[in-house]
Amino acid sequence: MVHRIRNQLNLISLASRHIADLVASNEIVRAMEVAEQVQLATAGLQSTLSQMHDLEAGHDLKRVLVVEDDSIQRRMIAEAFRESGYFVAEADNGNGAIEYLYSAAQPDVIITDLSMPSCSGWELSRVARTSPVCRGVLLVSLSGNAVPAATEGFDLTVAKPVDTKVMIAQIDQLLASRDGERDAA
Incomplete structure (x- = not known):
């Protein structure tokens, strides 16, 4: 699960840098699409962290x-x-x-x-x-x-x-x- 969190954080980091590049080159629509992907990745990360908490609490x-x-x-x-x-x-x-x-x-x-x-x-x-x-x-x-x-x-x-x-x-x-x-x- 730690590997999954690391991957999600890397994805968010890379996508954030990509958004800055797109905005700088006036590709606003594409930047918005990438921002949506970041939002989904963040939601996935929150879900993974929540699941880790459940596992620690003993939930199956x-x-x-x-x-x-x-x-x-x-x-x-x-x-x-x-x-x-x-x-x-x-x-x-x-x-x-x-x-x-x-x-x-x-x-x-x-x-x-x-x-x-x-x-x-x-x-x-x-x-x-x-x-x-x-x-x-x-x-x-x-x-x-x-x-x-x-x-x-x-x-x-x-x-x-x-x-x-x-x-x-x-x-x-x-x-x-x-x-x-x-x-x-």
Whole structure:
């Protein structure tokens, strides 16, 4: 987590310098876009620090990996989960998600769009289902036109546009059920 904080601080620092350069060259619109990225990075840093505080207090954080090529959708879903007390990691395609899975702590849930460039949600689900790294991970698909046959192998399918409150409630229920089964075993 310290590594994540260091990366977020570096991003904020670099972006702040970039804003100054853009303003100096009269690229105000681009400077505003970068400022928005700084604001998002700052919010992410605050969320990470809050999660560290929760860990120190003994709270058991659930981890979710949000995989979505649409950055607006990804941020909306990620922020909703952060506000619900989840530790959130993000990837913009299946390849990024697979890289994360083999380099970081195992998530409890992977939420993935089905149609993405370079590595789709279907490909990601096949890797996750066959990998010992992902044993017990819940797989959730996001789709604008999901049909049952297309989402086979997923624990839950959520239709787009996503109602984050409903999705979080469904995932909380699935996790509680999974954890209850583990406790009974």
